[in-house]
Amino acid sequence: MKSTIKNKKVWLIFIILIAFLLLVGGTIPYFLFYIFLLTLLVPLIHNLMVLHRLKGYVKIPKDSIYVGDEITISYEIDNKSRFIVPYLEIENTIFKDLTGSKAPNIITTLEPKEKFYHKETITLKRRGYYQLGQIKVLIKDGFGLYTLNKNILSQTSLLVYPEPISLDAFRSTKVEQLGELMIEDLAFQDKSRISSVREYREGDSVKSIHWKLSAKLGELITKEYENKGDTNVVIFMNNYKKYLENDVDRRLEDKMVDISLSIINYYLNRNIPVQLLTQYEDQIVDIEGQQSTDLKPFLTIFAKFKGNGYKNLNPFIQYRSNILKKGTTVIIITPNLDKATGSLGIFLKSRFLKPLIIMAWDQQYNNGFLDSSVEKSLRQDGIPVYIIDYGTNIKEALEG
Template structure:
């Protein structure tokens, strides 16, 4: 793309308005000489810039491998001037650092001699998780008189997948009556009473049945038995990303908070060797993922890196179809930005089916995003259904480690 600078256009127009009448009506050597000089004065810089911009090549190099939010990386740029002309004034504009780290758009101004290369790099701290396609950088060339500006977009064909930062929970309560290690569960369904995993000091809320009486008698203080998980222990997590709830999500705040809370729970359960099944959607496509130990974490990280509030399918319909196929006893965690009557009814239905529902509701009060109906919140609490409320500014670890017993 070429742009004639406004001052150039004005000078060019005025000059030709004066000289053309002389050439047409008077003639003579001097008017034609001035006319030709004017033409060449503009044509030569134009042709110089045109050939130079055609000869510019560029590339961007970004580190490969697993990258996480908070990592520090170097972005390397290379430009080659393959044309036979030197470039007096070359501008390089790149939005890559702004996308990855929220920095100002990069702008570099240099001269570049013919058949030479130019290298530069910038260091950025990855400010957020996500999948980024670095489509192009913009190159601008000016002539020495600043008559013309030629612009060229160089496609980089570079992409970057940034995993979210994992928040490690020391405990997480699903329901409030019995413990599975540090994972609170409703009953002994999740424990294999024939296999003791460890012994620890008694804590308030532990059941009397779990006390190791012989060791307690020797130590003079209560010792509690912790049992290994049964092989069929499992938790289902549903991420509600229906698009209408995210229409006004400022800077994708609620998206990120849903990812932080979901990843912390998934990571915790995988460390406990709890089988996790997770379901969400991407536009009109349903996404399902499962795992049972820390080796299975990477696919979850990739899913969370790409997670967006763009689901086109109705959340209520998806959950109802899931409930119809659900077996009794499973912990059912719903992470949503919208707790209304319909969502509350689903929680109560899950409890009636002898499942263990739990809600994590994500909001952004500062921007008036997210919704919690107070009557539904109170009803869930009355039914003994755990409810965690996570505002964008809340600390995930502080909120999710709170006991509801």
């Protein structure tokens, strides 16, 4: 609670009376001074009594909420005192936390024992874990001498999940002697077992076409194969805080989340085991799944994801590679593609793993570090590399 006197004339009168008392003295000056003090004290006491009895609450939905959803925030201010509140101003700071923009302040009055109820519907613009703060209430007396404020705290937290981006394919770039060839990631498929057939799509391998059925139906039909039993994917998100300390409005954080979630969603929908490793401050976060129903724990992690890792994950990735099965696809998502990251990619390949490096950066604000010579070297060694800017369409980039 804070109290201020903003009327400059009051301070001027106070200084003049003090000076008059010191220089002249006498009964009448003191009488005028006491009357003046009483005039100041009455509205102050009134405001303090009202503020003490001013109660309120904030109500927020507790359901699973995704970016793009609409929610209604309601709050109530209750004047439990026996005095009128001539001026009441309400600032909804929760609105700014959720949308990034400030809501207009509400100004009203409250009679004794009266309640003020208000609700606002907003569209959630970004994922995150919000330990929602407060509604700020400001009151003034009838003369405008005092301004007092009080914070009405919300005990509710809100978890906003990112919305998964659906990928129809996940393609990687492989550099060969004849140039750059776009290939679909078919390493997970068991060619001896067909799971289903579908219409041919541009980019499908000619070897996957079901020629007999295509001739019968008069259109190209593609065979889809079951996944190999030993197929698995490990994704490392390097959220070392040094790499993200200049991240404007958490843009790189959000991009890394969208990239990771889209890839995980792609694999889970195809029943391919996938494991995510990142860090939250000094703790390693390790989570895995295999089916589309396993997505929820990943969403929770991504809602809370921050660029707050205490350590560069590169040494950890190298150490962890010692326990990974040969042939495991290792995807590194990082805002920093330097020589150390490039060397890590080559090391993983030498361990008979399948590294794939995705760099997220923000060209507009010059955030993220890209060494073009490292990118070129990795491609020459047959290691797929994606460079995805904040403004790049993830679906288009990952599908090729």
